[in-house]
Structure formats: structure tokens, C-alpha cells
Amino acid sequence: MIKFRPHHFLCTLSFEGKGYSPEFVKNYFEIKNSLTPETVIEIVLDTADSICQPCPNRQGLRCATEEKVLALDANHAKILGVSGGEQLSWGEALDKIATKMTLEDFHRVCAPCGWKELGVCEKTLRDLKNRTSTKPRK
Secondary structure, eight states: OEEEOTTHHHHHHHOOSOOSSHHHHHHHHHHHHHOOTTOEEEEOSSSOOTTTTTOTTEETTEETTHHHHHHHHHHHHHHHTOOTTOEEEHHHHHHHHHHHOOHHHHHHHTTTOTTGGGSHHHHHHHHHHHHHHHSOOO
16 A cells, blocks of 8 residues: 655656655655555555655655644644544545645645745646636536
8 A cells, every 4th residue: 555645645646757856756756656546545644655665865764854744734633634644535635635735735735845946736736726626516
């Protein structure tokens, strides 16, 4: 089962191949390309997830920037309404991002992230919200 830190939900949607090392990029693409709406993921807090495994910033089960990462995870978990140990489908995770993460929330909770300045995550969030707002309701 793929383990996800809450802040990696949006990161995964936005991932374009930039990363911390070639191994990290390869692993991230493998994870991203394996996800379907039915893929079950497990949420982890306070520990490295499947995406973190080859990251050169990983120190055991922690991150070299652990304080920042813990804050990102706590804020994303609160907004998305998820908790550690919870299992949900990738489709459910996408629905949570689309319906619960506002642009204002994104700018506030992702402010400490160095990748935010690229603008990719904001565009991805806007696109996701536009797609889901025009999708017919069941």
C-alpha cells in the first residue's frame, strides 16, 4: 500500500519531475503513474511516506526539515479532514483537495514550501477545482 503524508496529496498532482535527486524523481513518477481513482492509500503523520523513501533529506523516518514538514502535514490534514492511519482511495483524496482546499488555504499552509514559488501547485489546484465544478453531479 502506498503511504502518503497529507501535504503530498497536492504535491503529487503537481509533480512535474523536479526533485531532490534522480532517484527521488524516478520513485515519485512511479508512484504518481501508478495511482488510479481506486488506488487505496494510507495516511501517515510524523514519519516518512512512500514518496520520501529515496529523498536525500530523509534521516531515518524523519526529514532534515522535519519542523516544516510536520507543520505542512498538520495543516493539510486539518483542512482535508484526514488523520494518520486512515485509508482512502486516491479518488477520495482528490475529492477532498477539490472540495476542501481553498486557494486562500493553499497560500497560507503552503507558504513555507520552497516549491510553491514555481506556481505549479496553484495552477493544479485551480484546474482541479474548475474540472470538479463543471463535472455533473451524481
